[in-house]
Amino acid sequence: MTVVGIWIAAFLTLAIFSFLYKDNPVYKFAEHLYVGVSAGYYVIYVWSTDIRPLLFNPFVQTHAQTGSWGASLSQNAALFIPAVLGVVMLLRAFPKIAWVSRWPISFMVGIGAGLAITADVQGYLFPQVQATLVPLWVRGSLFTTFNNVLLFVGVVGSVGYFYFSREHKGFLGGLSKIGILFIMVAFGASFGYTVMARISLLIGRIHFLFADWLHLIR
Amino acid sequence: MNWLAKLEKIDRRWIFLGVALVVAAPLLLGLKTSVDITPPVKNTYETIDRLPPGSVVMVSIDYDASTMPENQPMLLAVLRHAFQKNLKIILMGHWPLGLPVGTLGLDQVAREMHKTYGVDYVNLGFRPGTAAVMVNLGTEIRNVFPSDYKGVPLDSLEMVKNVHNYNDIRLLVGIEAGDTYEFWIIYVQARFGLKMAMGTTAVMAPTAYKYLQSGQLVGLIGGLKGAAEYESLVNHPGIGLAGMPAQSAGHLLIILFIILGNIGYFLSRRKKA
Numbered sequence: 357m358t359v360v361g362i363w364i365a366a367f368l369t370l371a372i373f374s375f376l377y378k379d380n381p382v383y384k385f386a387e388h389l390y391v392g393v394s395a396g397y398y399v400i401y402v403w404s405t406d407i408r409p410l411l412f413n414p415f416v417q418t419h420a421q422t423g424s425w426g427a428s429l430s431q432n433a434a435l436f437i438p439a440v441l442g443v444v445m446l447l448r449a450f451p452k453i454a455w456v457s458r459w460p461i462s463f464m465v466g467i468g469a470g471l472a473i474t475a476d477v478q479g480y481l482f483p484q485v486q487a488t489l490v491p492l493w494v495r496g497s498l499f500t501t502f503n504n505v506l507l508f509v510g511v512v513g514s515v516g517y518f519y520f521s522r523e524h525k526g527f528l529g530g531l532s533k534i535g536i537l538f539i540m541v542a543f544g545a546s547f548g549y550t551v552m553a554r555i556s557l558l559i560g561r562i563h564f565l566f567a568d569w570l571h572l573i574r
Numbered sequence: 575m576n577w578l579a580k581l582e583k584i585d586r587r588w589i590f591l592g593v594a595l596v597v598a599a600p601l602l603l604g605l606k607t608s609v610d611i612t613p614p615v616k617n618t619y620e621t622i623d624r625l626p627p628g629s630v631v632m633v634s635i636d637y638d639a640s641t642m643p644e645n646q647p648m649l650l651a652v653l654r655h656a657f658q659k660n661l662k663i664i665l666m667g668h669w670p671l672g673l674p675v676g677t678l679g680l681d682q683v684a685r686e687m688h689k690t691y692g693v694d695y696v697n698l699g700f701r702p703g704t705a706a707v708m709v710n711l712g713t714e715i716r717n718v719f720p721s722d723y724k725g726v727p728l729d730s731l732e733m734v735k736n737v738h739n740y741n742d743i744r745l746l747v748g749i750e751a752g753d754t755y756e757f758w759i760i761y762v763q764a765r766f767g768l769k770m771a772m773g774t775t776a777v778m779a780p781t782a783y784k785y786l787q788s789g790q791l792v793g794l795i796g797g798l799k800g801a802a803e804y805e806s807l808v809n810h811p812g813i814g815l816a817g818m819p820a821q822s823a824g825h826l827l828i829i830l831f832i833i834l835g836n837i838g839y840f841l842s843r844r845k846k847a
Contacts, residue, residue: 479764555825556798
């Protein structure tokens with residue numbers, strides 16, 4: 357990173373951190389700049405790596421090879437389908453004809469659902485259920501036995517907690533209480549990991565300020 | 575309990591300042607610590623270590639600058655290990671804003687280890703359509719990426735001349751900051767049987783453990799701690815290991831806050847009763 361780049365990054369880092377004291381115009385500037393730059397970068401990136409090489413270049417290349425726009429259009433006719441669907445998607449911005457944008461959306465939902473239904477069953481439901489079908493007594497390994505029982509009780513308890521077709525009383529009440537215990541442990545683990553993640557991000561920025569900007573550490 | 579009343583009304587900016595100081599001090603003082611290697615990270619390392627030289631490893635960049643402090647050290651450590659073992663790297667990603675970050679990392683490590691573009695590594699870039707892209711790569715990579723990220727046709731790059739789909743790839747390492755890793759598992763691991771390991775942000779790690787337990791993942795690098803472990807395994811200390819004392823100090827302070835908060839809560843409840 358160049359010296360100018362480092363100074364800009366350091367200024368923007370401190371500008372964002374200044375929100376911790378209180379909201380202020382410098383923070384707002386950095387926040388808006390981030391959103392604007394991200395959106396602009398996304399558009400240019402998608403244009404230069406996808407839309408131009410995959411949609412426009414084939415027409416230009418075919419024209420260069422054949423010398424005829426007619427041949428170029430006919431040979432790349434299939435590209436009109438995604439192009440038209442893409443343009444139609446943008447019609448959401450015009451309320452009177454916004455309904456047309458439902459066509460590409462339905463196309464996407466159809467493909468998404470088609471891909472997801474089988475994939476979810478094959479790649480999520482079955483392997484996860486299979487992973488809970490473990491022997492509850494493992495000869496010679498008390499630790500594995502304990503783990504497997506814990507897994508079984510945790511799964512049954514948590515599923516029991518989310519069974520809402522009957523009032524949680526009696527056996528179901530007890531089961532759901534066990535389920536809550538496991539769910540709370542899961543929340544605790546998630547919270548702990550979240551703290552770790554946020555501290556890591558802070559370490560990253562402070563390390564950048566001390567090492568790359570101020571050269572206080574190597 | 576005068577101190578308790580004061581504690582309840584403490585300006586949260588003091589807490590921010592406390593966390594900042596506690597995190598900054600170990601970095602400034604250059605404190606060092608060793609890390610214990612956990613089985614999920616060790617498994618990732620061993621899986622890569624066992625691959626024969628010349629094997630193709632696909633690395634998916636599914637994060638961007640917002641989680642760079644956690645994800646980038648993992649990427650660098652994994653790439654160093656893979657290049658050390660003379661493995662071939664195909665870089666791609668599903669986060670358009672992340673690809674430049676991944677490219678920076680790949681170029682940096684390739685330069686350090688004198689690797690040649692097109693011979694030792696290839697950068698495919700980004701295509702929109704996550705699940706559709708993943709499924710199509712299983713048929714023919716060229717259907718999705720006819721050229722690399724600079725527009726060079728894949729067939730002109732020596733390394734990928736004979737790489738057509740997941741059958742030609744030995745391992746996928748996803749560096750992840752969102753739910754894209756679940757797409758990899760359900761669309762690719764389950765359907766095509768591709769072996770995969772994930773490097774995730776710490777927030778995601780607890781959710782990813784279930785795939786480790788079910789055997790759908792061979793390894794998991796969780797958060798900066800995971801990155802530090804991998805740095806330790808490849809014997810190349812970076813920001814992961816440098817950040818561990820600060821990480822521990824930050825955690826201790828948070829634990830102290832939690833204890834104080836709970837004491838305050840129970841004492842005030844007793845007072846009200």
